[in-house]
Amino acid sequence: MKPTLTKSSSLAQNSRVRVWDLPTRLFHWALTICVFGAIITVNVGGLWMEWHIKFGIAALCLIVFRIIWGFVGSRYARFSQFVKGPKGVLAYLKNSNTTPAGAGHNAIGAWSVMLMLGVIGAQALTGLFSTDDIMTQGPLNAYVSNATAETITSVHQLLSNAVIALIIVHIGAIIIYALRGKRLIPPMITGDVMSTQLAPNTPSARDDFNLRLLALVLIVILAAGSIWLWVLGNAVPPSF
Numbered sequence: 001m002k003p004t005l006t007k008s009s010s011l012a013q014n015s016r017v018r019v020w021d022l023p024t025r026l027f028h029w030a031l032t033i034c035v036f037g038a039i040i041t042v043n044v045g046g047l048w049m050e051w052h053i054k055f056g057i058a059a060l061c062l063i064v065f066r067i068i069w070g071f072v073g074s075r076y077a078r079f080s081q082f083v084k085g086p087k088g089v090l091a092y093l094k095n096s097n098t099t100p101a102g103a104g105h106n107a108i109g110a111w112s113v114m115l116m117l118g119v120i121g122a123q124a125l126t127g128l129f130s131t132d133d134i135m136t137q138g139p140l141n142a143y144v145s146n147a148t149a150e151t152i153t154s155v156h157q158l159l160s161n162a163v164i165a166l167i168i169v170h171i172g173a174i175i176i177y178a179l180r181g182k183r184l185i186p187p188m189i190t191g192d193v194m195s196t197q198l199a200p201n202t203p204s205a206r207d208d209f210n211l212r213l214l215a216l217v218l219i220v221i222l223a224a225g226s227i228w229l230w231v232l233g234n235a236v237p238p239s240f
Contacts, residue, residue, distance in 0.1 A: 016192035019103045021074040021207040023215030027066050028188055034059040035120060035163065042160075049136040053127070053233065057139070060124035061226040063117055065219055072214065074205040076104030083110045103193065103202050109173075116170065119162050126156040128229065139233025 020028075038055035041048040070079040082105040084092070092107035105113055129144050130153040131137035141149050174184050187193050191207065 015195045017103060017195050017198055017202050018191055018204040018207050019076050019187055019193050020191045021077060021205055022191065022212055023069060024073060024077045025188055025191055027062055027069070031059060031062045031120070034062065035167070039164070049132070053136070053138065054230065056124045056127040057226045057229050059120060060128070061222045063121040063124060065222055066117060068218060069215065074207060074211060075203065076205050083114060103198055112170070112173070116166050119159060119166055123156065123159040123163055126152050126159065130156045139229045
């Protein structure tokens with residue numbers, strides 16, 4: 001005789017768990033726009049380089065926001081929740097096929113996120129001091145020597161290849177997970193994951209008005225800093 005599902009148990013199976021708060025989701029898509037915008041504009045060149053600098057400054061602003069959010073954000077956005085040491089990574093690799101999926105980033109995905117934040121952050125930061133020796137320079141280029149600017153520019157150019165490589169790996173991982181039946185993009189849009197895809201009794205992340213207000217205050221402060229950088233850069237005459 002098959003067990004009969006009650007209405008409450010059926011609703012429990014069909015319930016959704018909030019994993020990604022709204023600020024985290026907006027950060028993800030805003031950074032995606034900035035990174036692709038920076039790549040496209042630097043390849044087009046010319047007057048579009050002005051937009052390349054804007055995208056770079058905005059990306060740096062977002063990276064700083066995400067680092068802060070990794071300490072004050074909701075449950076699954078915090079580094080303490082998803083960043084694991086070597087033992088945690090090994091344990092995940094051994095038990096990933098038998099242990100129910102946890103909410104948020106897994107142990108491998110966590111380090112890929114940290115690597116991406118680090119590389120994109122370094123790329124944006126070095127861009128502040130870089131120059132093409134023609135007509136485009138970062139807003140802080142005038143505050144370092146020519147030799148220092150040349151070295152930083154070389155690093156900036158090298159990091160651009162690393163960023164592209166990370167994007168390819170990231171997209172590849174999304175495709176692989178999708179082929180295995182786990183779609184990563186919808187939760188980053190809606191914020192929710194079906195409870196049946198997670199370990200039993202997985203708690204929802206906080207995503208209330210006060211949390212969103214905190215994120216808004218942070219991003220306004222960082223945006224003000226970004227505008228200051230942009231104005232500072234415009235006050236410096238071109239390098240030619």
